[in-house]
Amino acid sequence: MxxxxxxxxxxxxxxxxxxxxxxxxxxxxxxxxxxxxxxxxxxxxxxxxxxxxxxxxxxxxxxxxxxxxxxxxxxxxxxxxxxxxxxxxxxxxxxxxxxxxxxxxxxxxxxxxxxxxxxxxxxxxxxxxxxxxxxxxxxxxxxxxxxxxxxxxxxxxxxxxxxxxxxxxxGADPDGELGEDHRPEEHLIPLTLFAALGRRESISVFGTDYDTPDGSCIRDYxxxxxxxxxxxxxxxxxxxxxxxxxxxxGNGQGYSVLEVIRTAEQVVGKPIPTVYAPRRSGDPARLVASSEKAQRELGWRPRYPQLETMIEHAYQWFVKHPNGYE
Ligand SMILES: NC(=O)c1ccc[n+]([C@@H]2O[C@H](COP(=O)([O-])OP(=O)(O)OC[C@H]3O[C@@H](n4cnc5c(N)ncnc54)[C@H](O)[C@@H]3O)[C@@H](O)[C@H]2O)c1
Missing domain, CATH: 3.40.50.720 (NAD(P)-binding Rossmann-like Domain)
Structure with missing residues (x-):
């Protein structure tokens, strides 16, 4: 057991x-x-x-x-x-x-x-x-x-x-049965989708002047x-x-906050209200994992490394569960 x-x-x-x-x-x-x-x-x-x-x-x-x-x-x-x-x-x-x-x-x-x-x-x-x-x-x-x-x-x-x-x-269960229901929610992908679904007014981007290609923070999903x-x-x-x-x-590849929002816009098929705010203290510019050891020793090969797939799976669950698990 x-x-x-x-x-x-x-x-x-x-x-x-x-x-x-x-x-x-x-x-x-x-x-x-x-x-x-x-x-x-x-x-x-x-x-x-x-x-x-x-x-x-x-x-x-x-x-x-x-x-x-x-x-x-x-x-x-x-x-x-x-x-x-x-x-x-x-x-x-x-x-x-x-x-x-x-x-x-x-x-x-x-x-x-x-x-x-x-x-x-x-x-x-x-x-x-x-x-x-x-x-x-x-x-x-x-x-x-x-x-x-x-x-x-x-x-x-x-x-x-x-x-x-x-x-x-x-992301969420690829079958659409299970999803993410944190209360309060503090993670970027769900918050972005909530803004798309009208469950919140907008999504905030904290800092667009980081030393990254588009100026927003990069994280690993x-x-x-x-x-x-x-x-x-x-x-x-x-x-x-x-x-x-x-x-x-991690998946070894980082995605910026703006990339997450743009990809979510493609998934939901419409613009997502976005607010640009100053940097938050303590947010590093880039946090990306090396998962080489897990790949080598555990034989782990992420099946869903694409940001789009993670957002799609999350979105399908949020659409079907407007009040989360109730
Ligand atoms: N969500 C992420 O992105 C993330 C990233 C890194 C690490 N983690 C770690 O993964 C783990 C799970 O995260 P999650 O997002 O599923 O969190 P979650 O809050 O959704 O799940 C935690 C679960 O533990 C239960 N729990 C908490 N305290 C308990 C207690 N004292 N006795 C019995 N049950 C208790 C909660 O009821 C809940 O079901 C956590 O340890 C978290 O630190 C999560």
Whole structure:
């Protein structure tokens, strides 16, 4: 049995569907802090909080867990600066409780959702896994601490982990069943599509004077289904007995904010109201992953690397779900 912690969230819910399609047995632990019941494509649901040792004991006693997929965290960099306690509590304490439960119940494999935010301001682009880690926000810092926890638990207690550092997850289930429903939404592609659909007035471009071809920031987007594939390949690697490792997951090609808006305009077939605003502090000009290691060692080949496909899949879900998961 595979335990998907945070399986009712955006990426976790796609993972559940992906694993079920592969014939795996899954149990989801989620407290619905930011997840949705409607996002659960199947598997067994255990409702509860990751930080509650009793809940974890109950779940680990009830199922024979082979590997944990840990998606449950708070994810907003801006909020993490205003309220770091909320992030240390849910992300760091949650991870500690989970690792303790795994240790007590003899579960020794975990696949962890990390982030590009562990790197901070890039000194080298594309960013390799060996890049220095100087997170510039509390969110990234909590993920850095959690990765450290996996590493030290690995050395001391033999837990084997795969820490997957995603850049910007994007798109939606190619079948159109699942999508992205963050509240509030802070990601560029959904916000751009909301502006197209009249769910917000406009999309803002923060800074057009960066040292990039069109002057707007460049980011790396990776399709959510490709992320799932990478997790599955990481699971195969753990099953084959591989030691702990860390992988970037991006598509190696950056897209600028203006390119995202232009591509979205092509997908929706009309202009999207756009507002040009000054730079935001702390936004690096370019954040692009080197995913060469994941390609080489996991054999990962993103199936949907095109920005247009990511936007199309996201759009088809937003059109069919004007109120998200309700
Ligand atoms: N979305 C991205 O672009 C992105 C990029 C890099 C990394 N990540 C990481 O991927 C993971 C998933 O991101 P997402 O976008 O799917 O977020 P999400 O908010 O949609 O999903 C998180 C899920 O975890 C659950 N959860 C949170 N705290 C919990 C707790 N204490 N107990 C039980 N369940 C809890 C939520 O209810 C939700 O279902 C996060 O760890 C995030 O840091 C996401």
């Amino acid at each position: 595979l335990l998907i912690v945070g399986g009712a969230g955006y990426i976790g819910s796609h993972m559940v569907k992906y694993l079920l399609q592969k014939g795996e047995r899954v149990v989801v632990l989620d407290n619905f802090a930011t997840g949705h019941r409607g996002a659960l494509a199947g598997g067994v649901l255990e409702q509860g909080d990751l930080r509650d040792p009793e809940t974890l004991n109950r779940v680990f006693r009830a199922y024979d867990i082979e590997c944990v997929f840990h998606f449950a965290a708070f994810i907003f960099a801006g909020e993490s600066m205003r309220d770091p306690a909320k992030y240390y509590d849910n992300n760091v304490l949650g991870c500690l409780r989970l690792m303790e439960a795994m240790r007590q119940h003899g579960v020794s494999q975990i696949i962890f959702s990390s982030t590009a935010a562990v790197y901070g301001e890039p000194v080298e682009v594309p960013i390799p896994e060996t890049h220095p880690q100087n997170p510039t926000n509390t969110y990234g810092e909590t993920k850095r601490v959690m990765e450290g926890m996996l590493r030290w638990y690995g050395q001391a207690y033999g837990v084997r982990s795969m820490a997957l550092r995603y850049f910007n997850a994007a 990776v399709h959510v289904w490709d992320l799932c594939e990478a997790h599955y390949l990481a699971l195969q690697r753990l099953r084959a007995g591989a030691p702990s490792d860390v992988y970037n997951l």
